[in-house]
Amino acid sequence: MDPIPFKAQNIVYAEDQPEYIPLPVHKAEDGKVTSVWKLSDEEREKVAKGAYVCLCQSTFHQALQPVNLWVDDEVVEFMKCEDCGIFGPKNYDFNLCSECHESRRESLEDKG
Numbered sequence: 001m002d003p004i005p006f007k008a009q010n011i012v013y014a015e016d017q018p019e020y021i022p023l024p025v026h027k028a029e030d031g032k033v034t035s036v037w038k039l040s041d042e043e044r045e046k047v048a049k050g051a052y053v054c055l056c057q058s059t060f061h062q063a064l065q066p067v068n069l070w071v072d073d074e075v076v077e078f079m080k081c082e083d084c085g086i087f088g089p090k091n092y093d094f095n096l097c098s099e100c101h102e103s104r105r106e107s108l109e110d111k112g
């Protein structure tokens, strides 16, 4: 699985650090960093047969940061959130960031 360049990327981490693979990302105003990873044909076959996706994060003994992994048909689409105005990854069919989407859902559940 390798990170790939994508249209909305605005930074490449570790560009000049040979010990790491350069990581193209979109870094949002709220600090969320999104990268896009492509599975090799062999990995696709394994995942199709039920293999798991594993994530290892180097923390350098600092607090573990929340992470989110998902599968998308296309390279991540980015949008400006209707509620808070942050530019970040699009969630489902809504023009809302994950926090605003979640808080709208919670307020709907409270009402109904």
Ligand SMILES: [Zn+2]
Pocket (backbone or CB within 6 Å): 081, 082, 083, 084, 085, 086, 096, 097, 098, 099, 100, 101
């Ligand atoms: Zn938002």
